[in-house]
Every structure is written in C-alpha cells, then in structure tokens.
Amino acid sequence: MSSLTDIRHGIEFAHPDRVVLTLAVEPPQAKAEFDFDVAVVGLGYVGLPTAIAYADSGARVLGLEISPRRLETILDRRADVLERDQLKLDRALSGNNLALTNDKSELSSARAVIVCVPTPVDDFLVPDLAILRAACAAVVEAATAGQILMLTSTTYVGCTNDLLVQPLSQRGFVVGRDIFVAFSAERIDPGNASFEQRDVPRVVGGATLECEEEADRLLHLYAANVHHVGSLAAAEMTKLLENTFRAVNIALANEFADICSSLDIDINTVIDAAATKPYGFMAFRPGPGVGGHCIPCDPHYLLWQLRRSRVDAPLIEVAMTAIAHRPRHVVERVRDVLSGRGQGLATAKVLLVGIAYKPNVADLRESPALEILSELRSHGATVGYLDNHFDVVTLSDGHVLQNVTQPALFAADLIIMHTTHESVDLDWITTHQLVIDATYDRVSYPTAVTL
Ligand SMILES: NC(=O)c1ccc[n+]([C@@H]2O[C@H](COP(=O)([O-])OP(=O)(O)OC[C@H]3O[C@@H](n4cnc5c(N)ncnc54)[C@H](O)[C@@H]3O)[C@@H](O)[C@H]2O)c1
Incomplete structure (x- = not known):
C-alpha cells in the first residue's frame, strides 16, 4: 500500500490535476468553526450508510437529500439498510449527531462535504451527468474556505476536476490552500452484511498533495485503511477498472455457462474446481444478466469518454453488449x-x-x-x-x-x-x-x- 511519503517522493506533480490554479484575489478566510464535521450529499443506497458510518464514528453529520420521500422514509425508519445500520441510524438520529436537511445552503456549515449522488446512463447508454452536475454546483456555491470536498460517485476520468476544481478556482479559491478537493469512490456493497465499511480499504486521490492529506484524515474517521494514488484521475480510473473487471468477468462466466450447457457439463462444478487454484483465478458466477447502479452503467462512463479521443476498447464493448x-x-x-x-x-x-x-x-x-x-x-x-x-x-x-x-x-x-x-x-x-x-x-x- 502506498503512503503519503511515497507520493511525496514520486508522482505528486506528474499529473495535470496537480497544477494549482492561482488567481490574483485575496484568499478567502477559513471558517474558525463548523457546526458539522461531515455533510453527505445524497442519502441513497450508498450515501445513507456512509452518513451512518460517520455518525457512528462520533462525527457530527449533516445529511442533505433533495427527495422529500426519501427523507420521510429515513425518518420513519423504513430505509432499506442492514439491520445493524438501522440500529446505528436510530442512535444517530436520537443522539443528535445526524441531522437531515433539504437545504443545500447548509452545506457551508460542514467542514467536509461528501458527494454521493447517482451517475446513471440514459436509454442510449450515454452518461447522464445532470444529477451530479447539479449536486456539485450546489457544493461549489456553498463552498467555504477550509472545507474538504470529496466526490465519491462513480464517474469519468477528469470529472472531479471539471465539476469541482475548476468552478472553485473560478470562485477565487486556490485549491490545495484555501479549500481541498479529492476523489474516493464508494466501494460499499448494499445489502451485504459480510463486510463492515470500516474494513473495506478506500482509494483516494487529491487535486494536490494537501488535498490528499485532508481526504486521508476524513476517510480515516471510519475506514481503517486508505490507499493513496496521488491524483484525482488515478482514483477515478481505479473505480472504473474495478467495475469493468467485474462486468467483463461476468460476461465470461455467462459465456462459459452457455458453452458448458452445450457440452452437458455443470458450470458450477467447473467454476468451483477452478477456484481451488490459490492464485490467478477469481470465481464469477453466471446469471440472467446484471442490474443495479454499477455494472450495467459504470463501464459506459469509460467507453463514452474513450470515444471522444477515438481510443478503442473492444473487449469492454463486447462484454457490455453480451451483458445487455x-x-x-x-x-x-x-x-x-x-x-x-x-x-x-x-x-x-x-x-x-x-x-x-x-x-x-x-x-x-x-x-x-x-x-x-x-x-x-x-x-x-x-x-x-x-x-x-x-x-x-x-x-x-x-x-x-x-x-x-x-x-x-x-x-x-x-x-x-x-x-x-x-x-x-x-x-x-x-x-x-x-x-x-x-x-x-x-x-x-x-x-x-x-x-
Ligand atoms: N448502489 C451501489 O451498489 C453502489 C456501490 C458503490 C458505488 N456506487 C455509486 O454511488 C453513487 C450513488 O449511488 P446510490 O446507489 O447511492 O444512488 P441512489 O439513487 O440510491 O441515491 C442517491 C440519492 O441522492 C439524492 N440526490 C440526488 N441529487 C441530489 C442533490 N443534488 N442533493 C441531495 N441529494 C440528491 C437522491 O434523491 C437519492 O436519494 C453512484 O455514483 C454509484 O455509482 C453505488
């Protein structure tokens, strides 16, 4: 696992993300005190457990959610979360270290802001960035000196720079000095009780070294291990690799299932046998297709972006077509x-x-x-x-x-x-x-x- 020290000696200035944009304006004064330690923007399948985890770690948390129905569901204790999270949620709401709001201007009262809104694709499998753009615009509008702003939604490479770093610079902030920006994708597996969020390592990249250090502190509030990659782009790409890896392997498992079926061989016998190899194999299971917000969508963020620069990714294209x-x-x-x-x-x-x-x-x-x-x-x-x-x-x-x-x-x-x-x-x-x-x-x- 790389550390901040490795980054200091290695790649910190190697990526264009690391260019600090300076404008000839007075530096905004950092707020001496914030009412909340963390604000989570979007309390869905991922944002709510994240807000709960921070509240459970003792942080004062603000949850910003635009859907009144969702807010009501959470307050009525009807949200679809693991049983252990429901108990933590009850504790956080009644113990007053989780406050819910639909008022985006309140974001300025949090020391850290974590964006966790959906990044879907449209009917033509083109990334639909409207929700993320709106959420980031609200974060930039409420931005206050001294804050750390972290994008956790899965997205294309360069998005954190486009939607946070650049607009903040236009507002006169020097990113890495007045305000801090990082990307760290959520890795939560909703409904899976086998892993505590604390035990799943987080990958983080900052707009500058200072940003990455701030993000490290924020993530360590509830994650035991934080892996540094030294740039926003590498962190964004890591998430795309993770989910594209799963998509390609699921497509392969489906293809093998069809091959085995045609030869009258039980696919599970074959996968179980291959999985006895202690290295170089990871079991993926076939099925009726893929759903959810990740595997059917995320690789399209990469493919969409590659088309612009005319870079081919035939393996991923074929896998996504087969899955569809x-x-x-x-x-x-x-x-x-x-x-x-x-x-x-x-x-x-x-x-x-x-x-x-x-x-x-x-x-x-x-x-x-x-x-x-x-x-x-x-x-x-x-x-x-x-x-x-x-x-x-x-x-x-x-x-x-x-x-x-x-x-x-x-x-x-x-x-x-x-x-x-x-x-x-x-x-x-x-x-x-x-x-x-x-x-x-x-x-x-x-x-x-x-x-
Ligand atoms: N669901 C998963 O399994 C999973 C796992 C890891 C990462 N992710 C990533 O996490 C991100 C969020 O996914 P999700 O499944 O939690 O989505 P979701 O649809 O369950 O929840 C998003 C919530 O954000 C709210 N929202 C939208 N715009 C908002 C705004 N401007 N301000 C405040 N709230 C707003 C919505 O009302 C909704 O309740 C996506 O980028 C996804 O790729 C998802």
Whole structure:
C-alpha cells in the first residue's frame, strides 16, 4: 500500500490535476468553526450508510437529500439498510449527531462535504451527468474556505476536476490552500452484511498533495485503511477498472455457462474446481444478466469518454453488449423449453421468482427481471412475479403488475428463478412444473433446467 511519503517522493506533480490554479484575489478566510464535521450529499443506497458510518464514528453529520420521500422514509425508519445500520441510524438520529436537511445552503456549515449522488446512463447508454452536475454546483456555491470536498460517485476520468476544481478556482479559491478537493469512490456493497465499511480499504486521490492529506484524515474517521494514488484521475480510473473487471468477468462466466450447457457439463462444478487454484483465478458466477447502479452503467462512463479521443476498447464493448443481451437469452430459453412441451409463448403463463437485481435487497434498478417480463409480455405471454420486496411494479410499457402472493394459484406453465432472496418460500413448486434456474445457484428441482 502506498503512503503519503511515497507520493511525496514520486508522482505528486506528474499529473495535470496537480497544477494549482492561482488567481490574483485575496484568499478567502477559513471558517474558525463548523457546526458539522461531515455533510453527505445524497442519502441513497450508498450515501445513507456512509452518513451512518460517520455518525457512528462520533462525527457530527449533516445529511442533505433533495427527495422529500426519501427523507420521510429515513425518518420513519423504513430505509432499506442492514439491520445493524438501522440500529446505528436510530442512535444517530436520537443522539443528535445526524441531522437531515433539504437545504443545500447548509452545506457551508460542514467542514467536509461528501458527494454521493447517482451517475446513471440514459436509454442510449450515454452518461447522464445532470444529477451530479447539479449536486456539485450546489457544493461549489456553498463552498467555504477550509472545507474538504470529496466526490465519491462513480464517474469519468477528469470529472472531479471539471465539476469541482475548476468552478472553485473560478470562485477565487486556490485549491490545495484555501479549500481541498479529492476523489474516493464508494466501494460499499448494499445489502451485504459480510463486510463492515470500516474494513473495506478506500482509494483516494487529491487535486494536490494537501488535498490528499485532508481526504486521508476524513476517510480515516471510519475506514481503517486508505490507499493513496496521488491524483484525482488515478482514483477515478481505479473505480472504473474495478467495475469493468467485474462486468467483463461476468460476461465470461455467462459465456462459459452457455458453452458448458452445450457440452452437458455443470458450470458450477467447473467454476468451483477452478477456484481451488490459490492464485490467478477469481470465481464469477453466471446469471440472467446484471442490474443495479454499477455494472450495467459504470463501464459506459469509460467507453463514452474513450470515444471522444477515438481510443478503442473492444473487449469492454463486447462484454457490455453480451451483458445487455442476457435477458433476451433468458426469454429465448423460455421459448425453447416451452416449445419442447408443445406450447408457444403466446399461450403461456410465466412466473418470475425474485425480481430484485440481487438477493436480499429491495432494489429494482436495471434489474434484468424487468426486461424479461416486458419481453415475455411482448410475445403474448401472461406474466407474474413473486417478490415480497415489491408490492407493485410498472413495466416500461406502462403495464402494472402486482406481486403474486399465492403463487400456487397463479398456475404457471413455467417458473423462472431469477433472484433467490433468503426469505423466499419455494415449497409451493411442484415436481411437474417447468423451472428454469437462471440463478445457477443450485436451487434444485426435479425439473429444473439451467439457461
Ligand atoms: N448502489 C451501489 O451498489 C453502489 C456501490 C458503490 C458505488 N456506487 C455509486 O454511488 C453513487 C450513488 O449511488 P446510490 O446507489 O447511492 O444512488 P441512489 O439513487 O440510491 O441515491 C442517491 C440519492 O441522492 C439524492 N440526490 C440526488 N441529487 C441530489 C442533490 N443534488 N442533493 C441531495 N441529494 C440528491 C437522491 O434523491 C437519492 O436519494 C453512484 O455514483 C454509484 O455509482 C453505488
């Protein structure tokens, strides 16, 4: 792990991010005292656990959230967080070290501001930066000398410079002297109780060495290990590598699953065997596609940026295309399996079990289930889903589905296992029902087939 000392002797001035912009203006006076130690902008799947972790470390935290509904959900203790985080949240709210607001001007009362808002892609897979731009503009507007501003949303390389460093300089701040700017992507895995945020190392890059030192102190409030990379760009690129690595490997696992299926070999036997090698292999599992806010989106931030400079990344392009096609592969498999029984899609009743994009979370964003349901419907199938995390779901064509609470009565011709939540009851599945196990997680039924 590199340290600040390594950076001092090595790469600190090697990147253009490190150029300190000086303007002939009086330096703004740093505030002597701030009401809050940390403000978190955006209290979603990532921002809320971050705010909780800081509050739990003893910091005085301000949570800025623009959605009144989200604020209400948090205050009503209905937010989808781990049980242990719910307890910490209760403590923080009642102990007064977590205050919630929708007033962006209050950001000036926090010593550190952490931006954690969504960075989605649009229907054409082009990064949609509107939310991040608005959040950063609010941070710059409220910026006060002495603050450390840290971007944690996944984004393109150069974004922290474009949306924070440059606008701050235009406001007359000398970044690295009057105010500090850094990038450190969140690595949280929402819904995963196996890791405490404290135990997951953070990667950080600052606009200057001073910025990186300030960010180091901020991160150490709740993270045990902080890894320094010496520039904003390297920190931004690290996150893109992490998630592109996962995307490419998931695409490879899917391809291997199809290859194994064609040769009548069990893919999990093969992956488990390969995973006995103690080095050079990391197990990725196949599935019905990828969802959530990271894998289907983040690599497109990189590809979008590369197109501008005409740099090719064919491997990533192919992986992302394969991932995008996976839900249709599920539908094709449904068609094949049904036609093996002499039935067409147009007369079939199909039930999806688990529609969240991964087990044990109430998160539907980019879930392959939505595309599978829509696609099946477009071929005339009658569709339903079983997932107690969602009472009602609206498909892209506006069609509204309700959770099938009595799956036995739905009388599906075919069941697709899409996501296996721990709490789900599957006893109603009978031996003569057709089951496609798109999870590959060895839920075994006498009739189950894989994709
Ligand atoms: N979800 C994940 O698994 C995950 C993991 C690691 C990193 N990330 C990254 O973290 C970032 C945030 O993702 P998320 O999943 O928490 O998003 P989210 O949609 O769950 O939450 C974002 C929240 O920000 C709020 N918001 C938007 N604009 C705002 C503004 N100007 N001021 C205040 N609040 C505002 C929204 O109302 C929302 O509640 C993304 O860049 C994502 O790539 C996500």
